Amino acid sequence: MTFSDYPSKLLGNAVNEFASLPGIGKKTAFRLVMHLLRQNESDVERFGESIIKLKKEIKYCKICFNISDNDICDICSDRSRDRSLICIVENIRDVIAIENTGQYRGLYHVLGGIISPMDGIGPSDLNIDQLEEKVKSGNIGEVIFALSTTMEGDTTNYYIYRRLVPYNIKITSLSRGVAIGDELEYTDEITLGRSIINRTPFDLQK
Amino acid sequence: MTFSDYPSKLLGNAVNEFASLPGIGKKTAFRLVMHLLRQNESDVERFGESIIKLKKEIKYCKICFNISDNDICDICSDRSRDRSLICIVENIRDVIAIENTGQYRGLYHVLGGIISPMDGIGPSDLNIDQLEEKVKSGNIGEVIFALSTTMEGDTTNYYIYRRLVPYNIKITSLSRGVAIGDELEYTDEITLGRSIINRTPFDLQK
Numbered sequence: 001m002t003f004s005d006y007p008s009k010l011l012g013n014a015v016n017e018f019a020s021l022p023g024i025g026k027k028t029a030f031r032l033v034m035h036l037l038r039q040n041e042s043d044v045e046r047f048g049e050s051i052i053k054l055k056k057e058i059k060y061c062k063i064c065f066n067i068s069d070n071d072i073c074d075i076c077s078d079r080s081r082d083r084s085l086i087c088i089v090e091n092i093r094d095v096i097a098i099e100n101t102g103q104y105r106g107l108y109h110v111l112g113g114i115i116s117p118m119d120g121i122g123p124s125d126l127n128i129d130q131l132e133e134k135v136k137s138g139n140i141g142e143v144i145f146a147l148s149t150t151m152e153g154d155t156t157n158y159y160i161y162r163r164l165v166p167y168n169i170k171i172t173s174l175s176r177g178v179a180i181g182d183e184l185e186y187t188d189e190i191t192l193g194r195s196i197i198n199r200t201p202f203d204l205q206k
Numbered sequence: 207m208t209f210s211d212y213p214s215k216l217l218g219n220a221v222n223e224f225a226s227l228p229g230i231g232k233k234t235a236f237r238l239v240m241h242l243l244r245q246n247e248s249d250v251e252r253f254g255e256s257i258i259k260l261k262k263e264i265k266y267c268k269i270c271f272n273i274s275d276n277d278i279c280d281i282c283s284d285r286s287r288d289r290s291l292i293c294i295v296e297n298i299r300d301v302i303a304i305e306n307t308g309q310y311r312g313l314y315h316v317l318g319g320i321i322s323p324m325d326g327i328g329p330s331d332l333n334i335d336q337l338e339e340k341v342k343s344g345n346i347g348e349v350i351f352a353l354s355t356t357m358e359g360d361t362t363n364y365y366i367y368r369r370l371v372p373y374n375i376k377i378t379s380l381s382r383g384v385a386i387g388d389e390l391e392y393t394d395e396i397t398l399g400r401s402i403i404n405r406t407p408f409d410l411q412k
Contacts, residue, residue: 048258054220055250
């Protein structure tokens with residue numbers, strides 16, 4: 001079945017909008033729209049409005065650039081967190097991932113991307129100046145790099161390292177190694193090699 | 207990664223709405239919402255409005271109950287189509303499927319479901335009275351059954367047949383048989399058996 005023609009323009013528009021989303025083809029889009037048509041008008045309206053509001057009203061935290069409903073996000077305004085510790089991440093997905101571990105009590109700094117000459121993204125496209133300002137203020141004791149372990153991630157780490165090193169703070173990076181539960185024979189050599197070099201004292205508690 | 211907490215309520219709402227769609231989990235919903243956040247505000251607004259308008263403004267054709275932007279759908283208002291021929295289908299998906307074959311030039315009648323006692327759907331829940339009215343008017347020469355070949359479909363066919371038979375019109379059904387391109391050894395026995403009983407004269411042109 002192809003969907004060259006729809007009996008209604010409204011239907012066709014909605015299908016085309018859904019089909020513009022990544023990973024959603026015309027058939028799936030049609031199925032989703034037919035599902036919506038079977039729902040209550042108020043439910044469908046709430047759906048549409050959640051999308052409009054999302055883009056219109058959402059803000060980015062003025063301190064860490066995390067997504068937020070207010071000018072300052074919940075994490076930055078949480079007085080119980082360690083304000084001398086900043087974790088540098090690429091995007092808000094990474095913030096959510098780290099928050100969900102429940103292991104981190106510092107603040108974040110969302111770069112909004114990583115340096116990628118191939119995609120035309122240079123240091124000035126990222127929130128690096130603002131990071132330097134924070135460190136310059138003298139209230140930061142440690143910065144943790146939590147970018148992806150790609151060439152672009154390493155380049156970005158190195159660039160930021162050079163910018164921050166004059167301020168004489170502690171600069172650390174997430175530990176890399178064999179994932180918990182992974183079998184050694186299926187671990188790639190680079191990860192395995194690094195986990196040997198960065199071996200840690202054996203601890204029964206861990 | 208679980209998504210117990212979102213840094214923004216607006217974000218969480220949009221993710222939950224997408225995750226309410228069939229076949230879309232929380233992870234996919236989050237990915238779609240993040241995609242929308244990267245688009246222009248006008249594009250996202252158009253998306254949301256297409257959904258709201260879809261449900262609010264869409265109409266059902268007063269003649270055939272197909273989905274339509276107007277009171278009478280494009281098919282029913284097309285004067286070049288054979289108005290004495292009605293194809294009975296379960297839903298508008300079937301209308302689209304048959305229209306896309308380009309082989310049918312009559313009108314449709316969308317039942318809005320099939321008789322299914324298990325789901326509590328009886329004849330009075332379907333557009334059957336309206337079909338009988340059309341046939342009663344005397345302008346219909348033939349009615350084609352195009353319901354699915356399930357027990358419910360057969361029951362519905364039989365029920366409608368009994369309602370229409372007094373009006374002395376031609377009542378036909380879609381031909382069933384081995385799909386074009388299908389190999390016999392992979393065709394189920396019921397289809398294959400029916401295709402032997404309903405064999406057609408050999409025609410080099412076909």
